[in-house]
Amino acid sequence: MERRNIEEKIFKGLMLLSTMVILSSLVLILLTVLVKGLPYLSLAMVTQVPQGGYYLGKGGGILNAIVGSLYLAGGATFLAILLSLPVALYLNVYSKSDSKFVSACRFTFDVLCGVPSIVYGAFGFTIMIFFGMRASLLGGIIAIALLIMPMMIRSMDEVIRLVPRELMDASYALGANRWETALKVVVRQSLPGILTSILIAFGRGIGDAAAVIFTAGFTDAIPTSLLRPVATLPLAIFFQLGVPIPEVQGRAYASALILTIMILIISLAARLLSKKLTRHVVK
Amino acid sequence: MDYQTHISVQNLNVHYGNQQVLKNITLNIPDRKITAIIGPSGCGKTTLLKSFNRLIDSVEGVKISGRVLVDDENILDPKTEVTHIRKKMGLLLQKPYPLPMSIYDNVAYGPRIHGIKNKKRLDEIVERFLKKASLWDEVKERINQPASMLSVGQQQRLCLARGLAVEPEIILGDEPTSALDPQSSQRIEQTFVELKQDYTIVIVTHILRQARRMADYVVFLYLGELIEHGPAWDIFNHPKQALTREYIKGLIS
Numbered sequence: 001m002e003r004r005n006i007e008e009k010i011f012k013g014l015m016l017l018s019t020m021v022i023l024s025s026l027v028l029i030l031l032t033v034l035v036k037g038l039p040y041l042s043l044a045m046v047t048q049v050p051q052g053g054y055y056l057g058k059g060g061g062i063l064n065a066i067v068g069s070l071y072l073a074g075g076a077t078f079l080a081i082l083l084s085l086p087v088a089l090y091l092n093v094y095s096k097s098d099s100k101f102v103s104a105c106r107f108t109f110d111v112l113c114g115v116p117s118i119v120y121g122a123f124g125f126t127i128m129i130f131f132g133m134r135a136s137l138l139g140g141i142i143a144i145a146l147l148i149m150p151m152m153i154r155s156m157d158e159v160i161r162l163v164p165r166e167l168m169d170a171s172y173a174l175g176a177n178r179w180e181t182a183l184k185v186v187v188r189q190s191l192p193g194i195l196t197s198i199l200i201a202f203g204r205g206i207g208d209a210a211a212v213i214f215t216a217g218f219t220d221a222i223p224t225s226l227l228r229p230v231a232t233l234p235l236a237i238f239f240q241l242g243v244p245i246p247e248v249q250g251r252a253y254a255s256a257l258i259l260t261i262m263i264l265i266i267s268l269a270a271r272l273l274s275k276k277l278t279r280h281v282v283k
Numbered sequence: 284m285d286y287q288t289h290i291s292v293q294n295l296n297v298h299y300g301n302q303q304v305l306k307n308i309t310l311n312i313p314d315r316k317i318t319a320i321i322g323p324s325g326c327g328k329t330t331l332l333k334s335f336n337r338l339i340d341s342v343e344g345v346k347i348s349g350r351v352l353v354d355d356e357n358i359l360d361p362k363t364e365v366t367h368i369r370k371k372m373g374l375l376l377q378k379p380y381p382l383p384m385s386i387y388d389n390v391a392y393g394p395r396i397h398g399i400k401n402k403k404r405l406d407e408i409v410e411r412f413l414k415k416a417s418l419w420d421e422v423k424e425r426i427n428q429p430a431s432m433l434s435v436g437q438q439q440r441l442c443l444a445r446g447l448a449v450e451p452e453i454i455l456g457d458e459p460t461s462a463l464d465p466q467s468s469q470r471i472e473q474t475f476v477e478l479k480q481d482y483t484i485v486i487v488t489h490i491l492r493q494a495r496r497m498a499d500y501v502v503f504l505y506l507g508e509l510i511e512h513g514p515a516w517d518i519f520n521h522p523k524q525a526l527t528r529e530y531i532k533g534l535i536s
Contacts, residue, residue, distance in 0.1 A: 166378070176366070
């Protein structure tokens with residue numbers, strides 16, 4: 001009895017410790033970004049594109065990267081949804097559940113989730129060369145979509161799996177086919193979870209630097225076409241941090257702060273939206 | 284018997300993997316009556332019911348042989364279009380599963396799928412079948428609210444209205460009152476008794492008293508075999524088989 005009690009305490013302590021490690025690293029990151037970035041944050045940062053010599057400490061802002069990141073991550077998320085949702089629905093509604101093919105698919109997506117983003121970047125780059133494309137918004141969108149698709153599929157898959165079998169049966173019993181059941185019942189029932197999947201994928205996409213380094217290029221202008229190169233916030237941060245001028249490095253942290261705030265706003269918006277959409281979900 | 288009933292089961296065998304769940308069942312379900320399938324748990328009641336509308340298809344590793352004729356059409360034939368079979372039957376499950384949408388949309392779901400788009404007609408259908416399931420008065424003020432906000436008993440009546448709205452001839456119920464409180468159960472039972480004038484009703488139940496109260500015809504299954512079937516009065520008062528007698532006395536369960 002005594003021993004079991006001690007065991008219990010040790011494990012409780014360990015869990016508490018790991019929670020603290022995670023939480024404090026998050027707090028530390030946020031604090032660092034805040035402390036180092038806030039003094040350099042200005043209206044010009046978010047309303048102007050870089051002027052000549054911006055990277056040497058002269059005036060301007062990173063509007064190009066803010067807009068570029070939104071274009072890029074938005075486009076990639078859109079593309080990824082178009083491909084991921086059908087896959088997740090196929091795995092759960094159309095295929096015989098837990099067939100070998102389905103497990104093979106799930107395993108493949110799990111492996112793809114673990115592939116480093118630079119590999120997706122390199123892969124995207126190869127494809128672009130094959131088609132004779134230059135580094136562009138479109139190239140970046142494709143690379144990021146490839147990167148976030150496996151996660152999006154797997155997390156959508158997990159939430160769709162939770163839809164009760166009987167709910168689908170209820171729809172079938174009314175004479176609905178699989179397509180109608182998938183679209184009108186399964187998607188609606190798992191909509192909050194699907195939104196979370198999309199949001200996480202978006203966050204991952206907007207924050208990634210390695211996949212866009214070859215594929216999206218970098219520019220000081222806001223892209224006017226899919227075939228123009230595009231700047232992204234992670235790369236803007238990377239370039240600014242590499243400059244040995246304190247002013248520019250400070251702006252790097254300010255850029256990181258902007259990226260964090262953007263993700264925060266989008267998360268909150270999505271949460272609000274999902275609250276509105278959950279009212280029909282059957283518990 | 285020359286007269287062909289709505290549902291006629293002929294030499295039905297069902298295996299789940301290596302286990303045989305239904306053994307050579309041959310049975311005619313009488314029209315416009317309440318038929319109760321009774322028997323101890325695991326005897327294949329639900330399997331028999333689900334083979335009527337082929338929801339059994341989605342069970343892993345299922346093998347079926349024999350014929351189930353619904354209006355002279357063998358629904359087990361792979362060529363049979365299953366959505367059209369299912370449209371002929373409303374199904375109530377053990378626990379109500381309202382669809383994740385409003386009360387109105389739940390009832391309109393079936394008709395919409397089958398091509399009714401006219402708003403006026405849909406309104407009529409929704410009202411008519413909510414009334415038939417005796418739910419209308421309770422929900423008419425909040426027809427556009429989520430169905431999940433109703434009580435479990437109301438949800439089950441909503442599921443009934445939803446099933447009736449595709450205008451089936453047959454209603455299947457898989458222990459439709461088992462998740463409900465006594466009062467809600469009673470309302471469902473009452474509704475069933477009212478509905479039998481127009482519909483052929485088949486319910487699975489493990490509550491003998493419920494079968495006594497409602498059933499016109501009783502089918503007794505034991506370990507996948509059809510032991511006895513006949514008019515309810517005969518089964519309950521003069522069972523021919525020893526097993527039936529014991530089950531009705533509550534000696535086996």
